[in-house]
Amino acid sequence: MAIPLVIMASAFWASYPQRALAQNTPLNAQLVPGFRRRLLNVTVALWLATATLIAAVFALSFGHFIQIWLIAAAIALYIALCLRSPWIFTLYLLAWLASNTGLTPWPLLEAALRSALGGAGLLVAMIVLGYVAWSWIFARGGDGHWRLQGRQARMTRAFRGGPQPQATKANRWLGGVNPLSYHRFLQTALVQGHKPVELLSYGLGPNAFWGTFYSQVLITAVLILGALLARHLGLLQMLGINLPDAMLRAMLLPGLIPLLTAPWTLWSAIYQSRKEQALLQLLPGVPQGRALNRVLACLHLRYLLRAWLLFGLLGGLLMLLPGAKDDWVTPVLGALAAFNLLTAGLVLGDYARLKPPSLAGYAWLMVAAFVFVGAWIFVDRVLFAVPLPLLCTLCALVAAVWMYLRWRMMLAAPNAFPAGRMAAS
Numbered sequence: 001m002a003i004p005l006v007i008m009a010s011a012f013w014a015s016y017p018q019r020a021l022a023q024n025t026p027l028n029a030q031l032v033p034g035f036r037r038r039l040l041n042v043t044v045a046l047w048l049a050t051a052t053l054i055a056a057v058f059a060l061s062f063g064h065f066i067q068i069w070l071i072a073a074a075i076a077l078y079i080a081l082c083l084r085s086p087w088i089f090t091l092y093l094l095a096w097l098a099s100n101t102g103l104t105p106w107p108l109l110e111a112a113l114r115s116a117l118g119g120a121g122l123l124v125a126m127i128v129l130g131y132v133a134w135s136w137i138f139a140r141g142g143d144g145h146w147r148l149q150g151r152q153a154r155m156t157r158a159f160r161g162g163p164q165p166q167a168t169k170a171n172r173w174l175g176g177v178n179p180l181s182y183h184r185f186l187q188t189a190l191v192q193g194h195k196p197v198e199l200l201s202y203g204l205g206p207n208a209f210w211g212t213f214y215s216q217v218l219i220t221a222v223l224i225l226g227a228l229l230a231r232h233l234g235l236l237q238m239l240g241i242n243l244p245d246a247m248l249r250a251m252l253l254p255g256l257i258p259l260l261t262a263p264w265t266l267w268s269a270i271y272q273s274r275k276e277q278a279l280l281q282l283l284p285g286v287p288q289g290r291a292l293n294r295v296l297a298c299l300h301l302r303y304l305l306r307a308w309l310l311f312g313l314l315g316g317l318l319m320l321l322p323g324a325k326d327d328w329v330t331p332v333l334g335a336l337a338a339f340n341l342l343t344a345g346l347v348l349g350d351y352a353r354l355k356p357p358s359l360a361g362y363a364w365l366m367v368a369a370f371v372f373v374g375a376w377i378f379v380d381r382v383l384f385a386v387p388l389p390l391l392c393t394l395c396a397l398v399a400a401v402w403m404y405l406r407w408r409m410m411l412a413a414p415n416a417f418p419a420g421r422m423a424a425s
Contacts, residue, residue, distance in 0.1 A: 016046065017080040021137070026149060030141035040138050044131055047076055070126055077130050084137045084148075185211060195285060201299050203280045207269035208300070213262065213307035220255030221314055224248055245321040249329040252315055256336050259311065262304055263346035264365055268357040270419045277417035289415050293351075297410050300347040301403065308340055335376035338395040339369050345399065348406035350413035352422045 020043050029036045055069035139145035186202045201209060231243050258265070270277075280286060287295055315333055343365070379391065414422065 017043075017083050017137075021080075021083055024138045026139075026141045026145040029139065029145060036138055036140065040134055043138075044134050047073065047130060047134070048127070050076055066123060070122060073126055073130060077133055080137050081133060185209070199283070200280065200286070200295065201303075203276050204273045205269045205276075207265050208273075210299075210303035210306075213258065213303055214310070216255045216258045217307055217310045217314065220252060220311075224251050224314070224318070227251065245318075246329050248321065249315075249318045249333065252311070252318065252333055253329075253336070256311060256333075256340065259304070259307060259340045260336065260343075260369055261365060262340075263343055264357060264361055266300060266347050267354060267361075270351055271354055271356055274418045274420060277419060281417050290411055293410050293413060293416050296351070296416055297348050297407055301344065301407075304344050304347060308337070308344065312337060331377045331380045332373060334380075334392070335373040336369070338376065338392065339372045341399045342372075342395060342402065343368075345403040345406040348403065348410045350409065351416035351419040352414040354420045355423045356420070 020039060024036060024039055051069050051073035054072040055065050058068045059065035139148055189199060189202060206212060227243060227248060231237075281288070286292070315337065319330065376391075410416075
């Protein structure tokens with residue numbers, strides 16, 4: 001009973017901050033008496049209750065209630081801070097990199113805080129810090145609040161299939177540097193006069209383009225190889241940076257996130273390009289009906305599985321480094337790879353009945369990944385009942401059957417374009 005409660009609490013918190021921020025509009029914050037204060041108090045109470053529930057369940061098996069509570073409360077607060085300001089995510093990456101390379105003495109800092117405040121003191125400090133952070137998350141109205149609401153509205157429209165925001169200078173620069181950029185290949189295809197069937201992958205937009213997945217592999221490989229070269233040449237030692245092999249393997253984790261959310265990203269891209277799909281159908285040579293569904297299924301599944309294989313090859317090479325069997329990164333990477341393979345079949349389906357993608361779907365996908373990773377590590381490191389090769393073989397067989405069933409469903413579905421035209425209102 002306890003584990004389902006934790007899953008439900010995690011799923012609830014994955015979507016609640018977005019809904020709470022949506023309610024705190026500038027008009028409500030300024031014109032409704034006590035609205036912001038009541039919303040703030042309710043949110044803080046739910047934050048404390050969620051962290052306490054998760055910590056209590058895990059403490060029954062592993063102990064260390066205070067440490068688990070601090071971690072759960074920090075993660076829940078971090079999710080909300082990222083919604084308030086996306087730049088918070090980059091600060092976390094910098095802190096994580098510093099803590100894993102020895103640039104920042106986090107253990108010494110934690111020991112000093114624990115000796116000065118004690119366990120109960122750390123709890124009180126986190127509660128006070130959390131209340132201050134939540135007060136900043138819920139804006140009080142004014143020009144800044146209107147700008148924040150506009151940015152969140154643009155993000156929501158992008159998630160649900162609305163018009164896309166204009167590309168920033170940074171995105172345009174990255175698109176020019178990236179050899180696998182969408183616009184670079186689109187210009188080449190138009191100049192060379194590719195067949196209409198080959199243009200289908202371009203007509204669905206950048207998020208459904210194969211180069212988007214392969215770019216993640218390329219960027220991750222360049223970063224890891226660069227770190228290996230710098231460590232081999234002694235450059236990191238000159239800077240006083242310690243880069244263990246486990247850290248190199250952990251550098252694969254950020255690159256796996258786009259593959260983790262690839263089904264949801266493709267759903268969103270397909271729904272966003274409905275108008276373009278109506279025009280694509282008019283091109284001579286574009287297949288219709290079942291033939292079109294077959295072409296789209298082959299495109300999406302082939303690109304996703306190729307990116308998965310490239311990441312698997314890169315991860316396999318990193319497993320040759322010493323200590324791969326004993327560190328915490330290996331089971332996490334294995335679990336994420338298995339989860340990505342199991343969810344690859346979700347890119348296939350009845351596009352004609354596709355509903356607008358929502359943040360709830362994205363949140364449930366992330367919660368499912370979190371639960372799957374936890375179950376995988378529990379089986380691999382605690383039970384030892386199922387050998388790891390057998391576990392991987394079972395996942396591969398289940399994924400193959402699941403993809404076959406989704407393939408059959410997509411071929412039997414109505415014409416895929418335009419997507420969502422037959423969705424129930």
